[in-house]
Amino acid sequence: MSDRIRTILAFESSCDDTAVAIVREDGVVLSNVVYSQVKEFSAYLGVVPEIGSRSHVEQILHCSKKAFQNANLSPKDIDVVAATFAPGLLGPLLVGAQFAKGFALAQKVPLIAVHHIVGHVLSAYSEEKFPRPPFLALIASGGHSALYLCSENFDISVIGESLDDAAGEAFDKIGRALGLGYPAGKIIDELAQKGDASRFSFPIAMRNESHFNFSFSGLKTHAIERIKLLSPFDEKTLHDFCASLQEAIAVALVERSIRALKTYCLRNLVIGGGVAANSRLRELLAQECQKQAIDVFLPQKSLCTDNAVMIARAAIPKLKQGLYSELSIDVSARLRVEEAALLTKNFID
Ligand code: KG4
Ligand code: ZN
Numbered sequence: 001m002s003d004r005i006r007t008i009l010a011f012e013s014s015c016d017d018t019a020v021a022i023v024r025e026d027g028v029v030l031s032n033v034v035y036s037q038v039k040e041f042s043a044y045l046g047v048v049p050e051i052g053s054r055s056h057v058e059q060i061l062h063c064s065k066k067a068f069q070n071a072n073l074s075p076k077d078i079d080v081v082a083a084t085f086a087p088g089l090l091g092p093l094l095v096g097a098q099f100a101k102g103f104a105l106a107q108k109v110p111l112i113a114v115h116h117i118v119g120h121v122l123s124a125y126s127e128e129k130f131p132r133p134p135f136l137a138l139i140a141s142g143g144h145s146a147l148y149l150c151s152e153n154f155d156i157s158v159i160g161e162s163l164d165d166a167a168g169e170a171f172d173k174i175g176r177a178l179g180l181g182y183p184a185g186k187i188i189d190e191l192a193q194k195g196d197a198s199r200f201s202f203p204i205a206m207r208n209e210s211h212f213n214f215s216f217s218g219l220k221t222h223a224i225e226r227i228k229l230l231s232p233f234d235e236k237t238l239h240d241f242c243a244s245l246q247e248a249i250a251v252a253l254v255e256r257s258i259r260a261l262k263t264y265c266l267r268n269l270v271i272g273g274g275v276a277a278n279s280r281l282r283e284l285l286a287q288e289c290q291k292q293a294i295d296v297f298l299p300q301k302s303l304c305t306d307n308a309v310m311i312a313r314a315a316i317p318k319l320k321q322g323l324y325s326e327l328s329i330d331v332s333a334r335l336r337v338e339e340a341a342l343l344t345k346n347f348i349d
Helices: 047-072 092-107 115-123 167-177 185-193 219-232 233-263 280-290 308-320 337-343
Strands: 007-012 017-024 029-036 081-085 111-115 135-140 146-148 155-163 267-273 295-297
Touching: 007 092, 007 185, 017 233, 017 308, 029 047, 047 092, 047 280, 047 308, 081 092, 081 115, 081 146, 081 308, 081 337, 092 111, 111 115, 111 155, 111 308, 111 337, 115 135, 115 155, 115 267, 115 308, 115 337, 135 233, 135 337, 146 233, 155 337, 167 185, 167 233, 185 233, 185 280, 219 233, 233 280, 280 295
Parallel strands: 007 081, 081 111, 135 267, 267 295
Antiparallel strands: 007 017, 017 029, 135 146, 146 155
């Protein structure tokens, strides 16, 4: 095998972002283009899969051209193509997957099908200070809130997950009740900056239980009932409410992560998913991990929300092991992360 550093073209289209990135095998990012469909969904206060699928079709070629322009490369410079094949919304997934297959066929390059969660876990893989596995990963987004173990050979397994709403879903639904628009996590984060987090208390579920699952629906219902009582909000109350809410969600995520690290005798934590961009969560994790002598890796905020750099980086360990995907592979809305290995095969005899 040659020592030449190979170049990966990657696509992410599992939900409401059309993302294309070009990343080198050593992890260096050559371009990172993300088209967010958020504006298209603001009137509906949530993702509409049919509209999303069409928007991915309209955007993917444009985003790809931009990614090549920004990297100053052309398709013949690509050695391997990667794309999210699972889990996610079927229509949106199909757009990125079919586009990637078409590129692989036309350019005669291999394909690596990637699991979206592996992408979040490895979004900062190969960056300075990114831990060597084994490590624990906390992934909190609009669709997932879970703790994962990443083994020495990058096999990922869940040790606890939300039994109902994901943390981002709770932010978004409470934000909707506050009339803040969609998605609300970032807006709540900004409003919370000026608030007093001790003014309101919110229930944190299953705090003293020994498992590592989360539950945010009780907190969500409590918050929505409280909003009805407090409305109309004055500015100070809105800031205090957002700060208190954000604090409760951050405490729930941090407490369970620290307990899991202790239980599994791990000293490294990686975070990811849109909620990992939350400023209070990042601050509290940094504080609490320092107290416990745990190293926490906080990827830059733009790598926490959905992007294609994370898909390219998740493909790097596969590329190094000669693990590729067949062009006949199908997308899957629900494939569990423990089954991610089914997406690739060893084509080297
Ligand atoms: O990972 P992501 O981009 O897409 C999914 O796979 O879901 O995460 C989106 C979620 C949304 O629920 C959004 O409200 C939340 O991440 N989010 C935040 C912040 N930025 C995005 N939640 C809290 N604080 C933030 N700063
Ligand atoms: Zn995601």
